[in-house]
Amino acid sequence: AQSVTQLDSHVSVSEGTPVLLRCNYSSSYSPSLFWYVQHPNKGLQLLLKYTSAATLVKGINGFEAEFKKSETSFHLTKPSAHMSDAAEYFCVVSDNTDKLIFGTGTRLQVFP
Amino acid sequence: ETGVTQTPRHLVMGMTNKKSLKCEQHLGHNAMYWYKQSAKKPLELMFVYSLEERVENNSVPSRFSPECPNSSHLFLHLHTLQPEDSALYLCASSQGLGSYEQYFGPGTRLTVT
Secondary structure (H helix, E strand, O other), rough: OEEEOOOOOOEEEOOOOOOOOOEEEOOOOOOOOEEEEOOOOOOOEEEEOOOOOOOEEEEEHOOOEEEEOOOOOOEEEEEEOOHHHOEEEEEEEEEOOOOOOOOOOOEEEEEE | OOOOOEEEEEEEOOOOOOOEEEEEOOOOEEEEEOOOOOOOOOOOOEEEOOOOOOEEEEOOOEEEEOOOOEEEEEEEEOOOOOHHHOOOEEEEEOOOOOOOOOOOOOEEEEEOO
């Protein structure tokens, strides 16, 4: 069975400093992995997607994630946080059937 | 309108009421989904439709009844709900099943009194 673990429920950073949101996955297959963001009172928006092409995936709003098979990780990073990045972030793995398996989310706070 | 839209955005209903949530996708996708998002819980997949056929029903109580009249529209009919059903209900669509990314609507915030 596939699963995903987001290692931090909350992350706080200062504006202009780097962001690191951690995600580990478990998969029997070559997985597809996603990061979604959810701003307050909004639906989920796709940030980026990995599907066994380049291991470093660039997404929207300056975010990127690196697929590391040896570490079963897919951490999300951004060099410099902006106030508008404050939101809930979800790491997601696909089991290649009809389901996306969602992590429990990481709430990112950005302080001025 | 573009993307995935949901109406209403907010709904308050009593336990004896009947109401429906509506979802419409303008992306030409073939699969549609209902999710429930409760506080402190992972996103829960409720129903999956592909080409208007239900392919997944994740042990959802019968007081939730989905309907997919065509590939662009998805409804969730609600009756005799319980207070614990209060949550954000999200609709999503994707090009197909499998590893395709899903596009989400803004959700309906449901409160059952």
